[in-house]
Amino acid sequence: MEHALPVLRIGTLHVGFPVVQAALSGYSDLAMRLVSRRMGASYALCEVVLDRMVLQAGKRLRRHVRVDDADHPVAAQLMGSEPAEFAAAAAELAGLGFDVIDINFGCPVKKVLGRCRGGWYLSQPQAALEVVSRVRDAVPPHVPVTLKMRRGLDDSAASRDRFFQIFEGAWQRGVSAITVHGRTVVQRYLGPSDWTFLAEVKRAAGRRTVLGSGDLFTAQACLDMLRGTGVDGVTVARGAIGNPWIFAQARALAAGLPLPPPPSVFEQREVLREHFRLAEELYGPERCGRQMRKFGIKYARLHPHYHEVREAFVSVSRPADWHAVLERFYAEDLPGCYAPALPEGQEYETCQAV
Numbered sequence: 001m002e003h004a005l006p007v008l009r010i011g012t013l014h015v016g017f018p019v020v021q022a023a024l025s026g027y028s029d030l031a032m033r034l035v036s037r038r039m040g041a042s043y044a045l046c047e048v049v050l051d052r053m054v055l056q057a058g059k060r061l062r063r064h065v066r067v068d069d070a071d072h073p074v075a076a077q078l079m080g081s082e083p084a085e086f087a088a089a090a091a092e093l094a095g096l097g098f099d100v101i102d103i104n105f106g107c108p109v110k111k112v113l114g115r116c117r118g119g120w121y122l123s124q125p126q127a128a129l130e131v132v133s134r135v136r137d138a139v140p141p142h143v144p145v146t147l148k149m150r151r152g153l154d155d156s157a158a159s160r161d162r163f164f165q166i167f168e169g170a171w172q173r174g175v176s177a178i179t180v181h182g183r184t185v186v187q188r189y190l191g192p193s194d195w196t197f198l199a200e201v202k203r204a205a206g207r208r209t210v211l212g213s214g215d216l217f218t219a220q221a222c223l224d225m226l227r228g229t230g231v232d233g234v235t236v237a238r239g240a241i242g243n244p245w246i247f248a249q250a251r252a253l254a255a256g257l258p259l260p261p262p263p264s265v266f267e268q269r270e271v272l273r274e275h276f277r278l279a280e281e282l283y284g285p286e287r288c289g290r291q292m293r294k295f296g297i298k299y300a301r302l303h304p305h306y307h308e309v310r311e312a313f314v315s316v317s318r319p320a321d322w323h324a325v326l327e328r329f330y331a332e333d334l335p336g337c338y339a340p341a342l343p344e345g346q347e348y349e350t351c352q353a354v
Helices: 030-038 051-056 059-064 081-097 110-114 118-123 125-138 158-174 195-205 219-229 243-252 265-283 285-300 307-316 319-328
Strands: 008-010 013-017 019-021 074-079 102-106 145-150 179-182 207-214 233-234
Touching: 008 207, 013 051, 019 030, 019 145, 019 219, 019 243, 051 059, 051 074, 051 081, 074 081, 081 102, 081 125, 102 118, 102 125, 110 319, 118 125, 118 145, 118 158, 125 145, 125 158, 158 195, 158 265, 195 207, 195 219, 207 219, 207 243, 219 233, 219 243, 265 285, 265 319, 285 307, 285 319, 307 319
Parallel strands: 019 233, 074 102, 102 145, 145 179, 179 207, 207 233
Antiparallel strands: 008 013
């Protein structure tokens, strides 16, 4: 039964089903989050934003921080380099209607590290904890503050010590939950995520809320992480791009049901149409086609004629191109395919902030 899994709570916020949508730069916008929710995601994080961009509040940023009534509970993930700007931006995001403020101390992208952001903080415990304190003080008490970390900068003993210094210090400064990705910053997205480390972290946390991340490309992997490590929730990142069905499949498995069949071509077509409609509302017809091209390429993995469909989506630049792909390749209701259990052998730079 579904209740056999932990019921996820973040501070006083009741989330419920513990398989949630992670923050994905360039992907987890309002359109993607709404599609994921309709497929069973109980909680989602907005794509990471820079503190300075929030404070400038430009037109481009407003598209990235839009919150809809159907988009709750939702977190804003924040990244920056100056504690004062971090705090001011966190307060601004809470005022825009985000239910949670999530601090990114995990991004491994080179240019982010070079600007003393993201995973750089894992090498600087005092600086990291100052950010946590400032953000917690700036955000209303009822808004939980959470943290995203990797298991360290590298595999050295010193890096491990710094991880736990930040981990324990963050709880003392009032964070409500911490998400831990099982790779190091140096590892980026290469090699396996270390789930044994997640189990160790959860044991150290006790009753405090820990979420796990890394290598969640199937519904079964989500349940395996939950049950194998003891974490309170899991955040699905790359595994949800073009595969929002992963949340419904996880709910079915958690309820003791067989894995549902992969979505048929017609089922895929309906979601593709709705995702495009939501994106068109968000970005307008001029930008929507280019924005959705990268999603189409990922959705194509579920189509029985993957390579042909993928190449067709690669050429999309206008709404008419998108609709032409659907008319050509989604006109016959063929059986679909499950998403692959591993990525396509390429790195995804998923946390560069807008």
